[in-house]
Amino acid sequence: MGRLDGKVAIITGAAGGMGLAAAQLFAREGAKVVATDIQLELMEKEVANIAANGGDAIAVKLDVANEEDWQKAVEAAAAKYGKIDILINNAGYGTVGNILASTAAGWAKVLSINVTGVGLGIKAVIPHMQKNKGGSIINTSSTSALRPEITISAEYCASKGAVHALTKHIAAEYAKDQIRVNTVYPGAIFTPMVEAVGIPSQEVYSEVMKEKAPLPPHAGLPMDIAYAYLFLASDESKFITGVGIPVDAGMTL
Numbered sequence: 327m328g329r330l331d332g333k334v335a336i337i338t339g340a341a342g343g344m345g346l347a348a349a350q351l352f353a354r355e356g357a358k359v360v361a362t363d364i365q366l367e368l369m370e371k372e373v374a375n376i377a378a379n380g381g382d383a384i385a386v387k388l389d390v391a392n393e394e395d396w397q398k399a400v401e402a403a404a405a406k407y408g409k410i411d412i413l414i415n416n417a418g419y420g421t422v423g424n425i426l427a428s429t430a431a432g433w434a435k436v437l438s439i440n441v442t443g444v445g446l447g448i449k450a451v452i453p454h455m456q457k458n459k460g461g462s463i464i465n466t467s468s469t470s471a472l473r474p475e476i477t478i479s480a481e482y483c484a485s486k487g488a489v490h491a492l493t494k495h496i497a498a499e500y501a502k503d504q505i506r507v508n509t510v511y512p513g514a515i516f517t518p519m520v521e522a523v524g525i526p527s528q529e530v531y532s533e534v535m536k537e538k539a540p541l542p543p544h545a546g547l548p549m550d551i552a553y554a555y556l557f558l559a560s561d562e563s564k565f566i567t568g569v570g571i572p573v574d575a576g577m578t579l
């Protein structure tokens with residue numbers, strides 16, 4: 327028996343990194359997965375791999391900052407699977423740099439994906455979860471919300487701090503509807519996002535993180551986050567709302 331048998335999960339940013347690990351793990355645990363990303367072709371390829379391994383998933387193009395895309399995605403999920411139980415607000419966009427190098431356009435892009443995108447997703451699924459008499463929403467923040475003094479960018483840590491606050495706000499508002507809302511705070515995880523800023527391997531990232539995250543291997547892999555998503559998505563966490571789990575090799579201890 328799977329830990330998510332019978333549940334329908336929408337995952338954003340599922341074409342790579344943590345979102346892809348979550349899509350693969352959730353399908354293995356019996357969920358019907360609505361795997362969404364801006365990279366539709368790549369998403370379709372990964373969904374075909376999930377299906378080849380016996381999973382049930384569809385690929386949907388979704389830019390989290392676009393409200394119309396959200397409406398189409400929830401409609402596609404409801405049309406295909408009849409309900410929505412889980413939303414993993416995983417998609418994110420990172421920048422590197424000091425505030426003096428930041429621009430209004432940079433701030434707008436980070437906030438639209440990392441904050442507005444999370445809010446629009448919550449807005450889109452809540453009516454479905456109310457109809458369904460419950461649900462689980464998991465937002466992806468970052469250790470940069472908890473240790474902003476060692477983070478890589480002003481606008482990124484501000485956006486992830488907003489996710490922390492938004493989680494608690496929505497959790498309080500919708501607990502009455504049996505809708506749970508929690509956060510995962512990833513630490514250093516080797517993903518395409520990290521490769522894009524010039525870190526070539528988990529080993530190199532581990533070396534970089536050695537002084538900040540005491541638990542070896544200091545930098546993790548996407549599946550380390552997917553397991554935290556799984557716990558918070560499943561009924562195993564049915565008495566938990568409005569909190570967060572740092573998955574960070576002790577960076578925030």
Ligand SMILES: NC(=O)c1ccc[n+]([C@@H]2O[C@H](COP(=O)([O-])OP(=O)(O)OC[C@H]3O[C@@H](n4cnc5c(N)ncnc54)[C@H](O)[C@@H]3O)[C@@H](O)[C@H]2O)c1
Nearest residue numbers: 339341342343344364389390417418468512515517518519
């Ligand atoms: N990698 C880390 O060390 C780390 C640490 C802390 C937090 N995070 C957060 O974890 C989450 C996942 O990060 P990751 O490292 O797996 O990222 P990633 O860049 O490897 O993958 C993110 C996915 O999101 C998609 N995406 C980007 N913009 C999008 C948009 N507007 N709409 C929909 N999809 C979009 C990308 O196409 C990509 O497939 C993000 O929210 C990120 O900020 C990552």
